[in-house]
Amino acid sequence: MESSFLGQILDILKRYWPSLALGIQNTLIISLSGTLIGLCIGLIVGGIRAIRLDYTASPAAVFGKKVLDRLGKIYIDVFRGTPMMVQAVFLYYALLNVVHWNKLTAAIFVISVNTGAYMAEIIRSGIQAVDIGQTEASRSLGMSNIQTMMNVVLPQAVRNAFPAIGNEFIVNIKDSSVLMIISIADLMFQAKSIAGSTFQFTATYGITAAIYFILTSIASLILNSIERKMNASSTSFPQSDTDPSNMVLATENAGEEHYE
Amino acid sequence: MSEAVVEIHDLHKSFGSLEVLKGIDFSVAPGEVVCLIGSSGSGKSTLLRCINLLEKPDKGVIRVFGEDILSIRNVDRYRANVGMCFQQFNLFKNMNVLKNCMIAQEKVLKRSSKEAEEKAMFFLKKVGMEAFANADPSRISGGQKQRVAIARALCMDPDLMLFDEPTSALDPEMVKEVLEVMKQLAVDGLTMIVVTHEMGFARQAADRVVFMDKGVIEEEGSPEEIFTNPKSARTREFLQHFIND
Ligand SMILES: Nc1ncnc2c1ncn2[C@@H]1O[C@H](COP(=O)(O)OP(=O)(O)O)[C@@H](O)[C@H]1O
Ligand SMILES: [Mg+2]
Numbered sequence: 001m002e003s004s005f006l007g008q009i010l011d012i013l014k015r016y017w018p019s020l021a022l023g024i025q026n027t028l029i030i031s032l033s034g035t036l037i038g039l040c041i042g043l044i045v046g047g048i049r050a051i052r053l054d055y056t057a058s059p060a061a062v063f064g065k066k067v068l069d070r071l072g073k074i075y076i077d078v079f080r081g082t083p084m085m086v087q088a089v090f091l092y093y094a095l096l097n098v099v100h101w102n103k104l105t106a107a108i109f110v111i112s113v114n115t116g117a118y119m120a121e122i123i124r125s126g127i128q129a130v131d132i133g134q135t136e137a138s139r140s141l142g143m144s145n146i147q148t149m150m151n152v153v154l155p156q157a158v159r160n161a162f163p164a165i166g167n168e169f170i171v172n173i174k175d176s177s178v179l180m181i182i183s184i185a186d187l188m189f190q191a192k193s194i195a196g197s198t199f200q201f202t203a204t205y206g207i208t209a210a211i212y213f214i215l216t217s218i219a220s221l222i223l224n225s226i227e228r229k230m231n232a233s234s235t236s237f238p239q240s241d242t243d244p245s246n247m248v249l250a251t252e253n254a255g256e257e258h259y260e
Numbered sequence: 261m262s263e264a265v266v267e268i269h270d271l272h273k274s275f276g277s278l279e280v281l282k283g284i285d286f287s288v289a290p291g292e293v294v295c296l297i298g299s300s301g302s303g304k305s306t307l308l309r310c311i312n313l314l315e316k317p318d319k320g321v322i323r324v325f326g327e328d329i330l331s332i333r334n335v336d337r338y339r340a341n342v343g344m345c346f347q348q349f350n351l352f353k354n355m356n357v358l359k360n361c362m363i364a365q366e367k368v369l370k371r372s373s374k375e376a377e378e379k380a381m382f383f384l385k386k387v388g389m390e391a392f393a394n395a396d397p398s399r400i401s402g403g404q405k406q407r408v409a410i411a412r413a414l415c416m417d418p419d420l421m422l423f424d425e426p427t428s429a430l431d432p433e434m435v436k437e438v439l440e441v442m443k444q445l446a447v448d449g450l451t452m453i454v455v456t457h458e459m460g461f462a463r464q465a466a467d468r469v470v471f472m473d474k475g476v477i478e479e480e481g482s483p484e485e486i487f488t489n490p491k492s493a494r495t496r497e498f499l500q501h502f503i504n505d
Contacts, residue, residue, distance in 0.1 A: 055316040056335040137350035137409075140312055141364035141416060142340025151363055155354040 008203040016194045023190030024211060026104070030179065030186060031172035034111030038172075039165060041112065042119020043158075045072045047149055049120065050127035050157075057145070072120065079117035085178040087114060092182045107184040111176055115168055122168070126161030127153055159230060166223035170216050177212075187211060263326055265290050265420055265451045266311060271320035273306055280306045282475035284320070288420075288453060293446045295462035295483075296455045298472035299498060304455040307472070308422045311453070312342045325419065340368045343413030343421040347429050349405040351397040351412070357384065358393040361412045369416065376415070383411035387441050403434030407441055414445075421445065423454040439465075459502045463487055471495045 013020070049072050053065055079087065088110045095101065101109070130153050138148040158165070180189035191208040195201045266288040273281040280303045288294050296304045309315040311322060313335055322329050324342070332338055352360050361380035365371045371379070384390040387407035392400055397408070406426055413421060423442065427435040439461045446452060446465045456462060462469050462483055469486040471479045471494075479492045490496045 054314075056313060131348075131350070133346060133348050133350040134352060136314055137344075137346060137352070138364070139336075140314065140339055140342075140344040141412070142336045142338075142368040143364055144336050147367045151367065152352050152354065159354070 005203060008198075008200050009207060012194060012198060012200065012203055012207060016190075019185075019190045019194065020187070020207070020211070022185060023187035024215070026185050027173065027176055027187040028215070029104070030107050030111055030176045030184070031169065033108050034115050034172050034176065035165075035169040037108070037112035038115025038119045038168065041116025042121075042123045043154065045075065045116065045120035046123030046127065047154060048072060050124045050153075051145055051149060053145065054139075076117045076120055079114050080121075083178070084110065084114045084175060085181050088179050088182050103182055103184045106182060107176070107179045107186070110179065110182075111172060115172060118168055119165065122161050122164045123154075123157060126157035126164075129160055130156045162227055162230065163223075166220075166227070169223070170219055173215050173219060174212060263290075264288060264323075265292070265325060266453070267321075267323040268311075269321040271307070271310060271322065272318045273303075273310060273315060274318055280475055281310070281317070284475075284477060286470065286477060288451060291449045291451055292467045293450075293452045293454065293465055295466040295469045296453060296472060297457070297459070297462060297469060297498070298478075302472045303475045304472055305424050308344070308424050308453065308455060311420075311422060312339050312344050314344075336368065340364070340416050341419055343416060343418035345406065345409050345413055345421070345423045345426045347425040349397075349402070349409045349429070351405055351408055353397060355397075356393070357389065357395050357397065357400070357408050360397065360408060361415045364412075365415050379415050380411070383414045384408070386414070386444075387411045388437075401434060402430045403437045406430065406434075406438045410438075410441055410445075419451065421450055421452045423452065423456070425455050425457065427456070427458055457502075459487070459499070471498065473498070 048065070048068050051065065053062055057065075088107070091110055091113075092103075092106045095106075127149075134152050134156065135148055138152045139145075143151065176186055177188035180186055180192060183189065187208060191204055195204040198204060264287045266286070268284055268286040271281050271284040271286075272279070284303075284307060286307075296307065298304055306315055310317045311324070311329075313329060317330065324338075327338075329338060351357075352363065355363060358377065358380055361384060362373065362376040365376035365379060366373060381390055381393065384393055387410055389400075389404060389407050389411060392404065392408070397405060400408070410426075426442070427438050430438065435458065439458060442452070442454070442461070443465045454461075454466070464483075466483050468480060469483050470477055471486065471490075471492070473494050479486065479490060479495045485491075486495065487499065490499060
């Protein structure tokens, strides 16, 4: 029994590795582009939602902001409040006659707008975690709301939110499996067809689970190493400046200059 | 007759039901250094923040260089001309020291990056921080941060500088390095309004000292008048706390 199960697995791998490889490729394409496009959507939607207009804003800006806030809220609530599988079938068929899209495009579209809704909230809370003093300093130098957001607040928010953003990628690797509902040839879809022709369900889905696990593990290793690099770069700077004797010297010089 | 830099009439500001400024009349002449003193909660920060429009006054008039700032359209352009230094420094955490001093020059004044860098290095040198141009703000001391924040504001060539307790968050040994920089600015003729608890600084560097109490200006005068011969009992009582300065 033991060896025959192993035999089944090896047999499936040997016979079906090209279709599994295609499935892995599609799963990675869908989840990676979904995460990146979703991040862009999140930056825009979350960024706009987090802007706090002060009284100096024009009435047009206030009105526009109100409209955008309302739309953003609806978008976020709808896409977080319904299953992605339902979103996928609904959007795929609803838009099929309008855009005549292929399944891969449709899959990437669905996962992107779904991820965007989560990213918007991640970015928004990342922005709100940035010290208000950063905004006030920027505004006091004459930078506009948008300039402040783009140059000061968003970069800090993205860095702070990086773990949550990376987590969306891991989630997408797994959750993209529901997109097989629109017959996109992702890993889960390939597994289903292999199981359908071999009737070896346990072995096939065992392999599939193992592959998903390996994919998410590699992704999380990569994300962790990026995060470590980012943290290292924020606390290191050219040699001459880290030299403590240099610091003391500069301070003393400053003092001397002004005492005279 | 030289026009006042700042002219404030009957300024009122409330937060909800709390009236913080209860009719402030106040003016600052060109090149004048005014120190605002007063106990915590008396409205000093709110007054400063009204002057660069971080807060919206409820009532009153603020004219800066003759312009009624409560009705100007381009607030960003106005703010670029009024420097502000905060108690918590507020250096941009995602930029090094040099970039902190360049960003607003590039974005607001549309200076080239070469021009902005030259200007930034000039003022970093002035505050004794040029050796730290490439440093990350998280890696320098509080006093150094505040000197960089001052340089950052000066890079915009402001005609007026506002300081909100620039040394209150500093360890005692770092207070002096910041005050020395500010004294130099005073000597250079920059118009400054400084909220401070450093009575030594006020005595030496201020042309005028304004004592605020519970949302009104209780007394103002030369440092000499305020510190050696205050007219108001409240002023006297407040200054009792600083008898050792
Ligand atoms: N944004 C705000 N919202 C509500 N209350 C505020 C706000 N800013 C200041 N206050 C209140 O206004 C009063 C005066 O504050 P402030 O101007 O900071 O005084 P000071 O700088 O003299 O210590 C304080 O009681 C403070 O709690
Ligand atoms: Mg204050």
